[in-house]
Amino acid sequence: MAEWLYEDGIGEARAALVDHGRILEALIEPDDEGPRAGAISPARLTQIIQPGRRAIATLDDGGEVLVEPPPGGVSEGRRLLVEIIRAAIPEPGRAKRATARAASADAVAAPGPDLLTRITATGVPVVRLASHGPDRLEAAGWSELIDEAMTGEILFAGGGLRLSLTPAMTLFDVDGALPVTELAIAGARAAAEAIRRMGIGGSIGIDLPTITGKAERQAVAAAVDAVLPQPFERTAVNGFGFLQIVRRRSRASLPEMLRSDPAAAAARGLLRRAERTGGAGTMQITAAPAVIAAIERRADWRAECERRRGLPLALRADAALAISGGHVHVGSI
Structure with a gap:
């Protein structure tokens, strides 16, 4: 029977829909991702780009959203409530602003549904995981999934996929040693599974071997x-x-989210490992300088890790380590 496995982690919430020990869908919600889809937010209309079609509004926290279409009769500088339709999407060099529309006349400001609320609304049973219990996410292949999302290399029986992010679409390239038709069918199935597993939306292309029939x-x-x-x-x-393929896109996919800030993603992963590593003494995270810096920028992450484990946390930067090469030790140092 399928069930959602949910963790309220340090710096992020995470969930996976698991059936027969396999992850069908995975979601991560960082604590700093900005307004979520479904949020009703106060804003000020700051620039009308195309009258009646598109405008920019500034939220009270300073973030900007595209309002499509802007409400009629509201001029630049006026305040309004907006409903977030799609969260901001990170991209190299710049992020796509969140998109919004004018909220209904009777709307009141409210945050959008968080990850736990969204998975609960599916009607599938939700199991909340504790750090002192078995690591059921890891048993289902969590680390392998994160590695696939980061590297874009996804293997299947007889071949593999290469996932590439572009501003226009997410692309899958299929390659392998199977006969052409078998490879195309297996590759298409593997790509569809990856699309679901990683929450990929928007425009998606699958480049298959050429088949004529x-x-x-x-x-x-x-x-x-x-x-x-x-x-x-x-x-x-x-x-x-x-x-x-075109799918509804209300938030960043797993590859977009993780690749937008690999050091922060690695930092949150190491804090998860520290929370789950047994032993007494001092927790020590050793990682690349950028990963250590990501933890040091968030004193609340460090404090929460120490609170949950009841142990002090030490950080050690090692320039010889790759972003993904950090490790955790608990004991005397």
Whole structure:
């Protein structure tokens, strides 16, 4: 039976929909991701870009959102309530602003539903995990999933996927040693599973081996339909082996979130490990300087880790370590 595994972690909440020991969907909610989809937020209209179509509003915390469309009769400088439709999306060099619309006349300011609220609303049982219990997320493949999202390298029987992020779409390239039609079907299925597992939305492209037969192309599309839950739209597989999918996008995908700040992501992962590592004495996290700096910038993370474990936390920077190469030791130092 499928169930959600939920952790209220240090710096982030995390959840995975697990069925028969496999992660079907995974979600991470950092504590600094900004306004969530569904939030009703006070704002000031600061710039009308296209009258009646698009404007920029500044939230009370200083963040900016695109309002599409801006409310009629509201001029620049006026205050209004906006409803966040899509959270901000991190991108190299700049982030896509959150998108919003004018809230209804009877709306009141409220934060959007958090991760626990969203997974509870699915009706699937939710199991809240404790750090002193078995690591059921790890047993289901949590670390492997994080590594796939960070590197973009995803293996399946007989081949592999390479996931690439672009400003226009998320791309999957399929490669392997299977016969062409088998590889295309297996690759399409693996890509669809990864799309669901990593919460990838928006425009998605799957570059498959070139297959010429109509029946074979239909079999490839059917493999996607069998794995990826609705709602989504897709094209047929064209003669060059390309299939495009469009899914609703209300927040950043796992790869977008983790790759936007790899040091902070690694820091939160090490704090999770420190919270779960047994022993007495001092907890010591040894990691690349950027990862240590990410923890040092958040005194609340360090304090919460020490509170939960009842032990002091020491930090040691090692320039020889990669971002992903940190480790935790508990004992005398």
